[in-house]
Amino acid sequence: MDVVLRERSIEEYRTIIGNEVDEIKKLAEPLKGKKVLHVNATAYGGGVAEILHNLVPLMRSVGLDARWRVIEAPDEFFNVTKKFHNTLQGADIEISEEEWNLYEEVCRKNAELIQDEELFVIHDSQPAAVRKFVDLNDRKWIWRCHIDLSTPNMKVWQKFSQYLEGYNRLVFHLEEYFPQGWKERSIAFPPSIDPLSEKNRDLDEDTIRKTLERLEIDPERPLITVVARFDPWKDLFSAIDVYRLVKKEIPEVQLAVVSAMAADDPEGWFFFEKVLRYAGTDEDIKFCTNLKGVGNKEVNAIQRATTVALHTATREGFGLVISEALYKRVPVVARPVGGVKIQVKHGENGYLAWEREDLAGYVVKLIKDEELRRKMGEKGRQTVVENFIITVHLKNYLKLFLDLLR
Template sequence: MDARLRERNIEEYWPVIGEEVDEIKKLAEPLKGMKVLHVNATAYGGGVAEILHNLVPLMRSVGLDARWRVLEAPDEFFNVTKKFHNTLQGADIEITEEEWDLYERVCQENTKLIQDEEILVIHDPQPAAVRKYLDLNDRKWLWRCHIDLSTPNMTVWKRFFRYLEGYDKLIFHLEEYFPEGWKEKSVAFPPSIDPLSEKNSDLDEDFIKTTLERLEIDPKRPLITVVARFDPWKDLFSAIDVYRIVKEEISDVQLAIVSAMATDDPEGWFFYEKVLRYAGVDEDIKFCTNLKGVGNKEVNAIQRATTVALHTAIREGFGLVISEALYKKVPVVARPVGGVKIQVKHGENGYLAWEKEKLAEYVIRLIKDENLRKKMGENGKRTVVENFIITVHLKNYLKTFLNLLG
């Protein structure tokens, strides 16, 4: 199905990037009218859908005929592709022949999504095999991988990579994710946040206040916020442990666990219940999800009220939530995994550590030192504007398209 697209104009970004707007328009001129299609697994929930909601309209605003379509698939398909997601990040899980067959069958059925587009950007493992069933060698095919492929389960990878052989380019967040033997075909550039989106634009104080009241968050007390899907790789149990260590020293601290239940992640409900049980009856742990009416604007409000952002993932393709917090001048304490370590500069806009005790130590330091928080907050916003906003992302796509077309 076609995803709904909003209107967006590149000129709106003048207050953020200034004359770079003209550079982007000039870069896009040779691509005007070019039909570009993005295909992914879901129109809602998770970083990929969020990026496409903002990126596709921006591509249209500079003259590309950009479109976005979403896979049509049964729930069982997403159970299988979640296994792909986990095994390609290194998990030791078996995928049966029946599951491989289901995956291929659904991808073959979804070849109807491809019409007369000239450049095709297929996102993540879910729709990757669509290419296998289309003899369209006159088109340009890109596979955009949003996960950490640095140490995959080799049994699964040796079979999965066959679906990628027909692609002209593979795009990863970092060079360290390039699969062995695929360097020549691969390109690396990070994803982005949109400073003008509902999730990142300025909010009036009344909305922030009302949102906090509804979620029973006290604005006068320190707030640690974790924004992450209910997923084993995010290790929300460690986030709760860090909070509990901090609470021993700062008794009035609160923890907000902010998440959206994505339609392509049935495993999420299972982990949601496990994390809920682990949190127990502590009233200072607030679960802020779409089940409670928490959408992008509410996430924005919570982040703006946050004292310190925390991220305890043990694997992370990139972690857009890091850039979201930094853009709002909130320092981040996180584990140095994947794309997190290129966003958080240790000692400049936050801190990096593996051990829960060390993470808690940094959180305590930031809660206690307001001047340090402000300094790191300013540094954080600068980092994002220079590297991780949507206009930088758009430029990288335009350059890749131009390179593909010679």
């Protein structure tokens, strides 16, 4: 299925990155007209879809014939690929031969997504095996991995990695994710946020206040916000524990749990119910999801009203929500995992800690010190503009395409 995309222009970013726009245009000149196809599992929900909604139109704006297609698959397929997601991050889960066969069969049927393009970017595990069923060895194939592959379940990895044999490059967020034996074919660059997207563009105070009131969040009280999918790796139970510890010192504090139920994550419903039960009847814990009409604009408003952003994931490929908060000048308190470590600089734009008591202590410190929050917020914004916005991401892809086509 082709995803319909709105038009974007690289010129829109000149007010943010200045003459770097001209550098990007010059870099893209040899790629004009080149056909590029991105393939992933869902058109909404999660960071990958969010990136592609903004990145693919920008590729088109600098002259590439870039497109984005989404695989079609039954729910049973996504149950299997969720197991891939968890085992490739280290979980000890069995995947049956029948499940492997189902995975291959769905990817074989989706091979028809591949047409006459010259460069293919296949995202994550769900469509990875499509490459096996396409006889286009003269084209360039890229597998973009968005998860932490540093300590995979080796039994699963040894079998899954066979599907990657036909790829020219494997792209990861960090070098520490490179699989053993694949380093020569691997490169690393981080994902990005789009400062002009609905989730990140500036909002007026009236819009923010009205959004909070609709979601029953008190704009006059301190707000801790955690933005994460309902996934075991996100450890939202610890986020609630941290909030409860903070509430002992700051009784007026509120917690917003912000999430979207993604089409490719059937396990999400199970964890949603578990987290709801764990939260109990505390009226100061606000669940803000797409089930309540919370979309990108509402997430933007919540983040801009946030006092401290919290992230308690135990494994995290990157964590775009970190950059989103930092870009909005909100300091982040998080666990030092995966891509979080390269975004949050301890003591500069936020704090890193493993234990819930330590995380709570840093949150209390920030809520009580407005000047500290301001300084860290400015530093956070600078960190993102220099490293993690979409124009940097676009340049990295252009350099990769040029390298492969040479």
